[in-house]
Amino acid sequence: MENFHDLLIRRHSIRKYTDEPIAPDDVKTILEAGLMAPSSKRSMPWEFVLVEQREMLAALSKCKDFGALPLAGCSLAVIVCVDPERSEAWLEDASIAAVLMQLQAEDLGLGSCWVQLRGRFTADGQSAEDYIRSIISIPDNLQIVCAITLGHKNEERKPFDLEKIKWEKVHIVK
Numbered sequence: 001m002e003n004f005h006d007l008l009i010r011r012h013s014i015r016k017y018t019d020e021p022i023a024p025d026d027v028k029t030i031l032e033a034g035l036m037a038p039s040s041k042r043s044m045p046w047e048f049v050l051v052e053q054r055e056m057l058a059a060l061s062k063c064k065d066f067g068a069l070p071l072a073g074c075s076l077a078v079i080v081c082v083d084p085e086r087s088e089a090w091l092e093d094a095s096i097a098a099v100l101m102q103l104q105a106e107d108l109g110l111g112s113c114w115v116q117l118r119g120r121f122t123a124d125g126q127s128a129e130d131y132i133r134s135i136i137s138i139p140d141n142l143q144i145v146c147a148i149t150l151g152h153k154n155e156e157r158k159p160f161d162l163e164k165i166k167w168e169k170v171h172i173v174k
């Protein structure tokens, strides 16, 4: 691994992917990152649903009217679900696992994008969650938070410019 800070500077959402599949070992490494994520009281309330069939990914990309296109072209989508009964901090738990998978993907040289599903709607006004459940069987006790799309990068993104970091968001209590 390169320097972790350099990885953060380089990381950006990648929404365009090549057709090259992700090596199985890399998929395993990415899932391990999610499964090792910290969670409140070690509740591990997440469940990760993997989709790689092209037609299913194309159908999933219609789960909301804007922002779901990365699903259509990715090699693999990890749908991050969570059982809210298992942790009062379920949203934080799920989000941390999702981001760790993104960072692991970046470290492997792969691109990723968070596609928000919770609280989103199709063009017809159906909840993205219900729409996804009509395509994939997901147990009722699980909430669907987001999909992490993954694949080999097919777009260039400029690294962060540290000169543009918003230090005004940091508040020092004196």
Ligand SMILES: Cc1cc2nc3c(=O)[nH]c(=O)nc-3n(C[C@H](O)[C@H](O)[C@H](O)COP(=O)(O)O)c2cc1C
Binding pocket: 011, 012, 013, 014, 015, 066, 067, 068, 070, 113, 114, 115, 116, 117
């Ligand atoms: C909670 C959350 C929801 C997001 N939802 C979407 C989404 O639905 N579609 C999408 O293309 N990107 C989505 N993103 C990616 C953001 O647009 C992106 O992280 C932000 O614009 C910063 O750009 P960067 O990741 O390239 O640095 C989401 C990111 C987060 C953290």
